[in-house]
Amino acid sequence: MNDHEIAAPLAAALAAKGYASLTSVQQAVLTPDATGRDLLVSAQTGSGKTVGFGLAMASDILDDGQLPLGGLPVALAIAPTRELALQVARELGWLYAQTGAQIATCVGGMDFRTERRALDRGAQIVVGTPGRLRDHLERASLDLSTLRACVLDEADEMLDLGFREDLEFILQAAPADRRTLMFSATVPPAIAKLATEFQRDALRVVATGEARQHGDIAYRAASVTQRDRENAIFNLLRFHDARTAIVFCKTRANVNHLLARMGNRGFRAVALSGELSQQERTHALQALRDGRAQVCIATDVAARGIDLPGLDLVIHADLPTNSETLLHRSGRTGRAGSKGISALIVTPADYKKAQRLLQGARVTAEWGKAPSADEVRARDDARMLDHPALTADPGDEAEAADRLLERFGASQVAAAFARLWREGRPVPEELADAPTPGAPSAPRARGDFSDAAWFSLSVGHTGRAEARWLLPKICEAGGITRDAIGAIRVRENESFVQIAAAMAPRFGPVTEIEPGLVMRRIDGEPADDRAPRPRAPAPRRSAASEPSHPPRWQPLADADSPSAAKYGAKKPGPGKFAAGKQGARKYRAEDAPPEQADARPATPRPKRAPAAAAGARRTTKPAGGAARPQRPGKPRGPGKPPRR
Known part of the structure; x- marks a missing residue:
């Protein structure tokens, strides 16, 4: 300095x-x-x-x-x-x-x-x-x-x-x-x-070292099945036993749900989300600082920029949306030269997204499985043996220790110490075996399912089953990826699926995927006994059933004929502008094709009555009756025709 x-x-x-x-x-x-x-x-x-x-x-x-x-x-x-x-x-x-x-x-x-x-x-x-x-x-x-x-x-x-x-x-x-x-x-x-x-x-x-993002943070990617996401978070917290840890979720609803689950399992956890008042947020952070709480469950915005002492572990319960958010989340640990761990919870459906996030952040993660229950217990036992109280001078407790040994014996006292050590800690969760992805592999070639196993499922077309609906359920039930599944054949009342030989032992003879959906192993490939669906012939129209519409070019028949009444024909007359244009020809019957020349006689349109004076009442005389009065028109002024 x-x-x-x-x-x-x-x-x-x-x-x-x-x-x-x-x-x-x-x-x-x-x-x-x-x-x-x-x-x-x-x-x-x-x-x-x-x-x-x-x-x-x-x-x-x-x-x-x-x-x-x-x-x-x-x-x-x-x-x-x-x-x-x-x-x-x-x-x-x-x-x-x-x-x-x-x-x-x-x-x-x-x-x-x-x-x-x-x-x-x-x-x-x-x-x-x-x-x-x-x-x-x-x-x-x-x-x-x-x-x-x-x-x-x-x-x-x-x-x-x-x-x-x-x-x-x-x-x-x-x-x-x-x-x-x-x-x-x-x-x-x-x-x-x-x-x-x-x-x-x-x-x-x-700043120097920006290109080497978060050199003091060890990135881990834990592969878990969908049903074990929360259990994997619990085991990670128990395995590392960090003084302070933070778990990131996407939404406030996920924060509240995970907070309730952790409270039921005995974790000392607090929530940090936008729906909390300032006083509640301040109390939550203070609980983390003075040790009354050990885990903070937060959203991205709520935890932006906070600095908690002894924060050694960051868990991404929900993957972030982009690489920048991944770096900001992980930056809560590994501060000022201290070491930290950033763990991503990755389900089979999120493998590619996790790889894109890590690649965009220019960090390398160590892929593996979440700690199992046995690994958590082994780590607990190691911490117990390393406890400083076992190597400290007995001091004033020597007399009490002698009485305990004299009354109960060394073995009984040691067992009681181990039980007391484990009582105050949440019980680790049993996890299903999940595949560990490596580097992105090339698309598998077809034809590598020659020795695959076949399974039947108790749902078919009648149960509205589809391959895209069955695929994720099968992957989750066996903890496999879609690359281990070959053909999926959906029949009327059942379906068949082909599983690679290496992954077939993950399924027993009978596996209940969910209530009402059972998967059974069968011998050999099912026979393709699908009957072709009958296809009804297209109805043929007869000439008598089709309406005899006149061609577009054909003049309509006489207004008094039955066909004219059917199609709303009007009596023909000269065109609107036929008499006004020089050299224009009026429609004549001989202009029609020869076979229909007599179909429409040229009946002249009745002559229009002369225009009445402005403001006068105009009358028209229908074909078979007396003159009919019309509504009076508005005076239009000199030189303008009356309103029609």
């Missing part, structure tokens, strides 16, 4: 915390090139970014080693979640303790009036979430006119959560000559665009 210019109060705080050296990201932001410039920093999670930007902005906000005594803030740190904002405030609190710093937090879920009073008392450093900071700005309880440095922590996550408009509003309220530091685990195009808008000549900083 002596190679970098660090303010004396901050150097003393680092020494008191036991810092012997700085991490790569902390060193990168203190180089001469980075001093006084806007920074766009990308570094892996858990690399000490909070202390890094605390050191980086010290040269901008400290005057002779002390913070100014004015009533307005000089530094602002923005974080995506409440937990991360409170964690940043705690880190900056001990780092700037000797500078007389007053730190105020503005996060959602807390009392707005309490935050406002803290701002009114004069806070030099403000830490908050985007939404609550904007509320304070709009209500004039936060003034950024004297701001010197602004930090955006986990900027990529804030954009993913939809805080772009809030960030723009906050940054526009700050002075233009401020120093802006953006810290992000990844730098997607959206972050780069935000940097060009709100930073001036920003220096791009890539």
Whole structure:
């Protein structure tokens, strides 16, 4: 640390915390090139970014080693979640303790009036979430006119959560000559665009080791059957026995379900999801910090950026949606040089997805099976034998130990000690044997099922059975993949499936896949006794049954004929524009084909009555009756024909 210019109060705080050296990201932001410039920093999670930007902005906000005594803030740190904002405030609190710093937090879920009073008392450093900071700005309880440095922590996550408009509003309220530091685990195009808008000549900083993502984290992929997903999680927790572990789920419903299951099995677990109030979330994190809880079950957003002491194990109960989320989840462990394990629970249906996630994250996982019940018990026995109480000096308990040995004997006392050791721990679960996938294999060639075994299933077409419905059920029942299944033949009342010889012993003579669906082994290939389905001949239409429509070109018959009444014919007449166009020919009967020349006699249309004067009532005389009065038309004015 002596190679970098660090303010004396901050150097003393680092020494008191036991810092012997700085991490790569902390060193990168203190180089001469980075001093006084806007920074766009990308570094892996858990690399000490909070202390890094605390050191980086010290040269901008400290005057002779002390913070100014004015009533307005000089530094602002923005974080995506409440937990991360409170964690940043705690880190900056001990780092700037000797500078007389007053730190105020503005996060959602807390009392707005309490935050406002803290701002009114004069806070030099403000830490908050985007939404609550904007509320304070709009209500004039936060003034950024004297701001010197602004930090955006986990900027990529804030954009993913939809805080772009809030960030723009906050940054526009700050002075233009401020120093802006953006810290992000990844730098997607959206972050780069935000940097060009709100930073001036920003220096791009890539911390050493970013290409080697999470070198202190050991990745494990546990292959389990679908029905053993939760049991595998329980055995992983029991096998590693981490001081603190976190289990990630996709949804809040999955979090609540898994929390109930763990509570029934005796695990000390708490939940962390968006539906909890701020007080409940704070109590859950405090229970993890003081040891009252050992397991945290959380969603991705709720656990973003939290730092828990002694967190040695991360379990992905549900696979993340992308590689970035995988890195962010795993980054909760292996922080500041400590070692950690990130375990993925992978069912046969998720093999390819897990391989894509690991490849996209540029990490290599060790594939294997989840710890069995015997392995968990063996690890428990090893811990019991290594317990320090067995090697410590008896001390004041020597007399009680002698009485126990004298009354019960050494064997009985040792057995009681073993039982007491195991009583306080959840019982390990028995797991079905699951296949362990290796590298992605090429598609198998057809014809390698010559010595395969055949099984019958008690459902067929009458039970609406389909191959795509039967395939996953068979795979789950035997713990096999689809590559071990050959032909599936669905009959009327039963179905047949072909299983590779190597995987056939996984199924007994009779296997109940689910209630009402039984799978039995048969000898040899079933006979193809399917009878062809009778196909009814297509009905043939007779000439008499088809309506005799006239051809499109044929003129309709006379209006008085029966065919004209059937098809709604009208009496023919000259065309509308036949008399108005020069050289136009009227339709004549001799124009029709010779065989139908007499089918439509040329009957002239009755002459139209002359137009009446404007405003007069017009009458028409039907063919066989007196004149019929018409509705009076609206006067149209001179020179316009009457409304028809």
